[in-house]
Amino acid sequence: MPHDPKRLYAALLENGFKEFSGVPCSILDPLIIDAEASPEVHYLPASVEGEAVSVAAGAWLAGSPSVVLMQNSGLGNAINPIASLAVPYRIPMLLISSWRGEPGTQDAVHHAPMGRATQALFELFDVPVTVLDEDADLGRAVADASKHLDETLTPAALLVPRGVFEKGGRPEDAAPPMASAQRPVAAPSVATFGGGPLPNRTELLESFLPRAMDGATVSTTGYMSRELSAHLCGRFFPMQGSMGFAAAIALGITRVKTELPVFVLDGDGALIMRMGSLATVGAAQPTRLVHIVADNGTYASTGGQKTVSPGVDFARVAAHCGYGRVGVCEGRRGLDAAIDWARDGLGSGPSLLHVAIDTREAKDLERPKIGPPQIAANFRRYLMEGAA
Numbered sequence: 001m002p003h004d005p006k007r008l009y010a011a012l013l014e015n016g017f018k019e020f021s022g023v024p025c026s027i028l029d030p031l032i033i034d035a036e037a038s039p040e041v042h043y044l045p046a047s048v049e050g051e052a053v054s055v056a057a058g059a060w061l062a063g064s065p066s067v068v069l070m071q072n073s074g075l076g077n078a079i080n081p082i083a084s085l086a087v088p089y090r091i092p093m094l095l096i097s098s099w100r101g102e103p104g105t106q107d108a109v110h111h112a113p114m115g116r117a118t119q120a121l122f123e124l125f126d127v128p129v130t131v132l133d134e135d136a137d138l139g140r141a142v143a144d145a146s147k148h149l150d151e152t153l154t155p156a157a158l159l160v161p162r163g164v165f166e167k168g169g170r171p172e173d174a175a176p177p178m179a180s181a182q183r184p185v186a187a188p189s190v191a192t193f194g195g196g197p198l199p200n201r202t203e204l205l206e207s208f209l210p211r212a213m214d215g216a217t218v219s220t221t222g223y224m225s226r227e228l229s230a231h232l233c234g235r236f237f238p239m240q241g242s243m244g245f246a247a248a249i250a251l252g253i254t255r256v257k258t259e260l261p262v263f264v265l266d267g268d269g270a271l272i273m274r275m276g277s278l279a280t281v282g283a284a285q286p287t288r289l290v291h292i293v294a295d296n297g298t299y300a301s302t303g304g305q306k307t308v309s310p311g312v313d314f315a316r317v318a319a320h321c322g323y324g325r326v327g328v329c330e331g332r333r334g335l336d337a338a339i340d341w342a343r344d345g346l347g348s349g350p351s352l353l354h355v356a357i358d359t360r361e362a363k364d365l366e367r368p369k370i371g372p373p374q375i376a377a378n379f380r381r382y383l384m385e386g387a388a
């Protein structure tokens, strides 16, 4: 007998899961339909599965147990932030994956290799997997997984084979495309700031830090987080790993803490790696998110190899993705005014400030003295209790 997917959905709610993000699989569509229709649940369509993992991480750090929905074809897209964010930082989340290409079943041939690898891949990263076959007790499976998340602070996975859910179908009146009604008719113009030589990263942080102490900051992996770590306090989440997902983690926080200013310190290489985040943030319209992209035209942290950022107009891309306030700063003299201007957008939607920096780096940056689990625990305490 196939399961009624509503029983799984009900079990998720009973166990406190209210934040959902993912990339669809038709097998999981019944859960997405229910989540989209519910006033008490948030479903955020992600641009890629790793973004959904990062959004879930941000939401958990802000206090909300989170679910990621994905097809197992997308597991490859999710592994980087599972392996370098969720597991080492001890950030739990429930991963619900469909199981296409399950060995011994008929399915499209391109699903077969990942179908064979799926369970083993989860287990390689110490993520326990429960297969929701026809005999499974859905309530028990969710409760056990939820207990695992609480006890180990690491993810757990539920695997949903084909054909175990009753067939439903999208209701005619399913939720309309999100945020389309809020999207400005015309993209905003680009505010420009500058004057004088370019700042370096240290000068950017000197300008940024006094302007960011009323909120949370997520910084991208590499030198940005190394340098922010010199000022480490509970308000900061300096990422090591999950390259490109700083904005996604920040977005997850804003899903739960809607009143808190959340700042992102991104890199040009990192943002280019995950440009889809601009579309997700633009659609979600977090009201208090300031996204600063420090662009040195290089992957400085790995030796200074060139990025393709000289050909990328981050501000205009962001504007056309739905950021309501976008600016560019090319010169140290304009930096304070530029960050103040970006902050002035707090409350009215996401802003993006593209800051050109040069390649002079601070010397002898130390790594944080505390490990990733402690960084995450301190940040979570700040987000949930307000004490930095």
Ligand SMILES: Cc1ncc(C[n+]2csc(CCOP(=O)(O)OP(=O)(O)O)c2C)c(N)n1
Binding pocket: 080, 220, 221, 222, 223, 224, 241, 242, 243, 266, 267, 268, 269, 270, 271, 296, 298, 299, 300, 301, 302, 307
């Ligand atoms: C998925 C992934 N690919 C590559 C790396 C190696 N890596 C770490 S930092 C970095 C450079 C980041 O460049 P950018 O975002 O421009 O920041 P910058 O180093 O210039 O501050 C790279 C490639 C990584 N950590 N993760």
